[in-house]
Amino acid sequence: MSAQGISFDQVKVGDKLPELAIPVTVELVVASAIATRDFFPGHHDLQAAQQLGSKHIFMNILTTNGLVERYVGAWAGAEALIASVKIRLGAPNYPGDCMTMQGEVSEKDAAAQALTVSLRGVNSMGDHVSGTVKLLFAQGALA
């Protein structure tokens, strides 16, 4: 990530975040499911996933949340704190696909030193995720 991140004062509503392509691999799906302590078989066991009617193991929601944090956090920098992640879930993320993250600044509250980023993660089937992340830049926030 950029060591500096963005400058809150210079950010404008409508600013676009750089796109980020995240290849969806078996390693990512399994390692992240375990790292988020989600041991549901559909996230690591191919046969179990197929019995559920899925073509492959599929990414768990807590990983999607984390990748949203990764995408916005890498743009905003370590000074930005996260107040909320509100997402809508869509097409599953299967290994072999690629999720491209896109986002833009949709709200800016200078007094509260708060930004809202609207984003989506698109794979070959459509939106895997869409939603908003609220960022706080104020010293002492969320402590």
Next chain:
Amino acid sequence: MSELQSNWLDEAKALIGHEYGKVYAWDAVNQPMIRQWCEALGVDNPLYLDGETAQQRFGAHVAPPTMLQAWVLAGIKGLYPPGSATDNPYEVLQLIERHGYASVVAVNSEQEYFRYLKEGDRLSFTSMIESVSEEKTTGLGTGFFVTQLLSFYDQHDAKVGQMRFRLFKFRPASAKPAAEKPSRPMPGISDDNRFFWDGLKARKLLIQRCTACGTLRNPPGPACPACHSLLSDSIEASGRGRIYSYTVVHYPTLPGVPAANPVGLIELEEGVRLVAGLVGVAADAVRIGSEVSLEFLECANELTLPVFRPLGGAA
């Protein structure tokens, strides 16, 4: 909505607002699990990794906010730590499922964080059903949106975050009411009669026709009984006929077939006869001469059989 549905739906809605929990986290917030989470997800924010950035800002290591729920999940064995409540926060989903809505998909997740979690924090959570929608039909199927609110607390019972989670509990659009296909013995299928069985799969009752003299015959065979020609094709039966004769089979019994099983010798209006099951009629009500119409019985093993239903009134 039927009266029957409104009864159990009222039961489901009565669970709205009931609080379940508390359930405790197995592990205190800790740096090794944070580091492994960052490694797996590809997060390289120095706030979580270098120690100094978080120390300056929070006076301790801090956890990524989106790890919130990971701290309190049950884990591999599906068990919560001792002291956790054992009430069942999923009873509303199970109630809906029992009424035919077996599938589930997560729709929304809304996490809000009231403070960053620090190394050593011990979390617990409670959950509550916030709403159950009326029955809705979406592209996926028909069912109910259920919204659950999870509240997360620290070791001082201060609320540190919350998560609103919306699910759609539904019956898939493609799912037919689960009628098991009946099992029937497989017929002997050869090159001489394959067209007949293939025709049934396509929901056609085919009658073999001699291409030399035009005589129809059933059951299918290699040679025409009238002119001995080996050449034949087939025509599709209209499906109308009458009961020429019948019997009631009591033994042997077949799974899924009535113990008194009426079987007809049906004379089709084209003039040939065939043996087939009779449906929609009790064994003691079958009458010779009754008009019947053809139906197809789809069986397991991709077998389709012709059956005949007596038409009302004819005797």
